[in-house]
Amino acid sequence: MAEFGIALIATLIKVGVLVGVVLGVSAYLTWFERKLAGHIQARLGPNVVGPFGLLQPLADAIKLATKEPIVPKGADVPVFYLAIAMALVPSLLLFSVIPFGPEFTLFGKEIKPLISDVNIGILIVFAMGSLAVYGTIFSGWASNSKYAFIGSLRKASVIIAYEVVLGFAVLGVILLAGTISTVEIVESQIKSGVWYILYQPVAFVLFLFCMLAESGRVPFDIQEAEAELVTGYNVEYGGMKFGAFPLAEWYLNVIALSAIAVILFFGGWSGPAIFGAFSPYIWFLLKTFSLVFFVLWLHWTLPRFQAKDITEIAWKIMLPLALANLIVTAVVVYVLGGK
């Protein structure tokens, strides 16, 4: 019983640290994104609240929290509230299988820097990615607004299309690693000494596209489409309820999927030990945030595809490519007989 209690407390501490860090980083990512957007568009970005506008996320949070709660006329009230949980919970749970570094020993106990070390890590990522579509569909359906409804349908079709491509793209890496546990995928890359992006460049490009589509980033942001749909499926939400949607899909999803891309293609925490004891963690965070930065950079540089182009690219170009990549990888792995 005491052992269970200790394990529970250790898990709670890990969850607390993770959630605190992730939500804090997401809040500051809004500041970073607005600064970046400002400089890309030759303006300053937030610079009034605090030095360099650094207190802006705090001001935004207070503003969102003190708004009036409004439920639109004719809305499906339980579903309207449920949509927030359905959007936020899966994108938080994506972080449960991300290993931030190797095992270490603290107070004589082996501690793994990830929350849940299950041997189906990548499957959990896909499960949570598929569940995220419910948040979108529910919010669009419950809001009783045409803009929200169209936005949610568009987003659903994008997620459906790219979820399939994502699955086939990742299968190539799984064939090489022979496991779907996130920790073991990283360890097999460290053992073979090669990052899988060298063996699977096509899969990485496909994964990158799917990452942009799943998190609703430009050039796949037809569900937001400020100019035509006025941010789409969350248009009827206000205050903190509105805040949950961009937080979940623009920030949490982007960070989590970048981290998973690092695990699958960039060798996770591997890297030369030039930062001392914390080297693996610093490498992991550096790689992850380089990808996050790349996504933000694309967001403020590219124009948007049309709905028609997005679904047709996914089904007619990317899906056949992913299937071909899978078969070629399987044949090569068979011929070389594995390592």
Place this chain on the structure above:
Amino acid sequence: MDGYGALLVFLIVAIVIALAQTFLNELIGVKRKDPHQDYPYECGVPLYDPEARGTFKQGYYLLGLLLILFDIEAAYLFPWAVVFRDIGLYGLIEAVLFIFILSLGFVYAWKKGALKWQT
């Protein structure tokens, strides 16, 4: 506790966070009633059609059907990919046949125009 138990704990924490985000405005938000505040967003004019959940493009149905075809295919291929080294040539041929048969369905849908968005 390192595996699914920890996942359960995280799930509970995540639900608590989501509930906090949902009901924060009900707790500390201002409340100032206005007769038109709960109008759905529609350019400021009175609602022409009070029910927004009307007809929508049938192409979404077709994409949903295709998802069933391919997501289940992917679900079958995950265990295959994990044990591929152990089952060798037999597994390779089986999987290629499996993908080929499903590709036939995909080509059929393509030729029928299910993937064509504007018709």
